[in-house]
Amino acid sequence: MLLWRYKNSLLCLRTFIRQTAVAGVYGGQTESQSKPYTPRRAVMYVPGNDQKKIQKVTSLDLDCAVLDCEDGVAANKKEEARSTIRRALDECDFGLTECVVRVNSVTSGLMEDDLGEVLGAKRMPDTLMLPKVERPQDIDMFTKRLKEVLQGRQLETRPFLITYVESAMGLMNLRDVFKKTIDLQLKEQLYVLDGVVFGSDDFCADIGATRTADAKELLYARQKIVTCAKAFKLQAIDMVHIDLKDLEGIERQSLEGARMGFTGKQVIHPSHVPIVQRAFSPTQEQVAWAAELVEAFSKHTESGKGAFTFHGKMIDMPSVLQAKNILQLSANIGPTQG
Structure with missing residues (x-):
């Protein structure tokens, strides 16, 4: 009973x-709009220029597929990635899997072209991811460009926006970044801030830390990101486990992240998806x-x-x-x- x-x-x-x-x-x-809560237990990256991998990911039992324009794509393949993602948005059936596009950072000089091409598709991605956000001004620049690209387009629903913390400066400014994003969200009505991702490898490089198996060197950053995210009612996506063969390690790290308050974890291989989604x-x-x-x-x-x-x-x-x-x-x- x-x-x-x-x-x-x-x-x-x-x-x-x-x-x-x-x-x-x-x-x-x-504010009111008809969008459900979106689980993001496993957040898997797919190189935007690899049509076969994009097609394969649609068959996985996966919460969140990220079609990548950024670090997963070589510098000479960026243009190909944009056009491939644009076609995939209109042609691929992602089913229950959230379809996400990660553009390049504001400071890369590539974000403008990413948004211009990708958002030329008839179908909008469910979510946009903006990496390497360090200051509120980065959100200003992103929002300005997004507004230009979407000028005159009627949106049935606004995409979610998820930002990244990948540097000491980004971590220190996280609260101000969230406040600025929510202010612009209410003003411009272009997106809905929904979460933050911890880019641990770039963060380690920025502070001069050495990655270890137990990730103790990242404990402070992980805890601060979770705390700040939850203060703003946002999801927090934990770091990537980079050893593809260490399935016990990714399970242990996933369970640890879930206990800390993270809502999901980044993955880079299909074999990690069921382990991570079970842990969360x-x-x-x-x-x-x-x-x-x-x-x-x-x-x-x-x-x-x-x-x-x-x-x-x-x-x-x-x-x-x-x-x-x-x-x-x-x-x-x-x-x-x-």
């Missing part, structure tokens, strides 16, 4: 989330616990009594909020086994 009740609760929550996805609860969205998903046991706790809390509230215990533990509001978060996530992605 309890199992049926929590499954029914998930269906109700899914409907509620899709109807209220922009009420300031999810993704930093602050609630288990059936967790969902059952959450549903039972929320039900117990509801009955307790109706009774008007004081503090209560659940499974031998005193319950406070943070515990209830954690349970509700588990149910809300499961409503979008479903529980996993174990």
Whole structure:
């Protein structure tokens, strides 16, 4: 009976989330538009100039496919990547997978051409990713160019925008970058800020750190990014695990990231996708616990009594909020086994 009740609760929550996805609860969205919460457990990069890989990614059980114009594409293949991505947007069926385009950075001198070509497609990407954001002025320049490209175009829904932290300066200015982006979001109505990605390799190079297996050298940066993202109700995407053969390592690092509060992780190989998505998903046991706790809390509230215990533990509001978060996530992605 309890199992049926929590499954029914998930269906109700899914409907509620899709109807209220922009009420300031999810993704930093602050005004009404009909967009659901978008899970990004595994965020996989695909070189924009590789048509075969783009086609292959559409067949994967993947949350988020990033068609890349930036680091995944050689300098002499940038133009090819733009035109290939433009065709893919109109010709490929990505199904439930979020279709994302990562343009080059503002300072690269390539972003303008990326946006001009890619957004010439009939279909808009679901999300745009802007790498190497260091200052609020970068968002000003990006927004100005996006406005020029979209001039006169009627958008059914605005794309999400996800920025990157890849340097010490970007980390120190993250709060101001978010504030500027949200200000421009409300003013220009061109995008909806929805998350931030930690570009760990560029960050390490910038601060002169050496990458290690346990990534202790990145602990401060990861924690600050998560904290700042959650303060603005944004998703936080964790670093890439660069050892393709170390499946145990990526599972360990993914579980660690999930415990820290990250909502997903970058991946660069299809074999990593199921491992990462499982790590960032609630288990059936967790969902059952959450549903039972929320039900117990509801009955307790109706009774008007004081503090209560659940499974031998005193319950406070943070515990209830954690349970509700588990149910809300499961409503979008479903529980996993174990």
